[in-house]
Amino acid sequence: MESDGQTPPEASGTQLHDSDFLVLVTRKLGQVQRWLELSQQQFTLIELNGLDLLVQEKEALVEEVRRLDSLIERWGQEHRRSPTQEERRALRELQNTLDALQESENAFMQRLQTEKQQVSRELGQLQTQTRYLQPKPSRVGQLLGLRRKSTY
Secondary structure, eight states, rough: OOOOOSSSOOOOSSSTTTHHHHHHHHHHHHHHHHHHHHHTTTTOOOOOOHHHHEEEEHHHHHHHHHHHHHHHHHHHHHHHOOOOOHHHHHHHHHHHHHHHHHHHHHHHHHHHHHHHHHHHHHHHHHHHHHHHOOOHHHHHHHHHHHHOOOOO
């Protein structure tokens, strides 16, 4: 592991040490916590541009979390031991954060679905109102003072 104690090794080449597990889990926890913050922020964003930037940042976090997952999996294959108490505590906090993230994302998806349904209803109402406001073809002639020719 690198000497700063915080930078996880890359998946290629660098050997994972026994002490790297806590660093990887802690780093993943930080990324997931930031993802949760962004997930909660999306409820307050009204501008689409702001939401686009948020989604881009979330996508970058997802990629980082995937990379960390693969490193954690590799660590598990190289080191067969039970987690320490500190590692178990970090894993519990990570799981709690992942659960909160899942709830937040589900709530946001539900909100989007509700808003989509509301917009669809409003569009339907507008279409109905426009149909009622348009004069019927037979009434156009009457309104213009024209008579229909008899067809018999």
